[in-house]
Amino acid sequence: MNVTATLSVQDAILERAIETIDSKGEAGIRVRDLVEAVGVTAPVLYRAFGSREGLVVAAQTERYRRALYLSSDNFVDRLVHCSSREELRSHLEWILDMVLDDDRAEQRRIRMNVIGSAITRPQLLASIVAAEDRLVDELVPWFEKFQVNGWVRSDLDARTWLHWYLAMVNARSGLEIRRGGLDAARWDGHTRSAILSTLFGDA
């Protein structure tokens, strides 16, 4: 972050870039249009982000982070007061109803789009992986507490399962990109069963 550009100007450029990617894709990012919209000059943008690619990486990372946290919100809030295995399971089923809803399709689409484009862009990929690692780091202590309580399988590696959970939730985009032809309720049933069975050790 360059100290000669105020945080508000950087944020404004970033927000505008996010809006542009949302509506037109990365190809819609034009430095001249962005700086004009924000009321600054191109050197201000380049000092803040280094390059157009640097801006795109920052914007895509923020898009991903926002979509990611929306996929996993309420996780700790719902689970922190659980006093039994049954209560934990009940809350997790509620969470799954929420995160697998059609309302979350846009967040999944964004995550899919960003991570797909990041596969061949090491800097963007590293920042996305770091964002996911930070989220999982927040959840690991709770997972391990549930294991100590004997509520979830003790042979699970917390970090591995949590990353897989995030991937399974996002995999619903494989259904959402289609325009019918598949049974959404059955699809969600398979996802739900896989998540619950791997966690609680039942079928």
Next chain:
Amino acid sequence: MAPLGADATDGAGLPSEGVTPSDPRDRILELAIAAIDEGGEAAVRISDLVETVNVGPPVLYRAFGSREGLIVKAQAERYRRALHLGEELVDNLASAETEDDFRAGFEEVLVRISEASRIKCRRARLHVLGTGITRPELLDAILAIEDEAIDDVVPGLERAQARGWVRADVDVRTWFAWFMTTVSSWANLELHIDECDIDGRGWQAIAHAAIRDSLFDH
């Protein structure tokens, strides 16, 4: 354009090195695929491609319309190759005469998809699908490729279901689409965990059990 043959791919379903198609259009496509594999779409440069293949740019533009048209074709082909599991495995499932044979064929599929060589395939699929989500032509190509794969496998699953080898409450078409996407999503997990370490954490056994439970009663 003549279709690219399966012998242009390696065992992991991605282009093998050293295979040079004779048709310049196919050669351009192979070079574009290799460029994307190495450096992403930004690495696809028209001037480099036509120089390597020793044709003029009009040949490329007549075949693919534009650079974007070439990239869409190349990405679709990358996806098809990364999804390809092998006719042998599909045939084994479709032709099983006993439940034991069917289950053995299914286990062979789980073993094959869990090999380290498939990590690269899953990553390629994640890449193509992600970039395709905002490009209608590429997304349509991806869905068509997936539908072909589903159409190949579903008859064998329906046959097994009719014989009571597969859960009666499963919609096999939806199940197989879910299975493909679920396996593809392992690519996200594999970004975080060293490929040598995943099975060391017992993950494969757990993931396989979840997939079996989704299809079989026992």
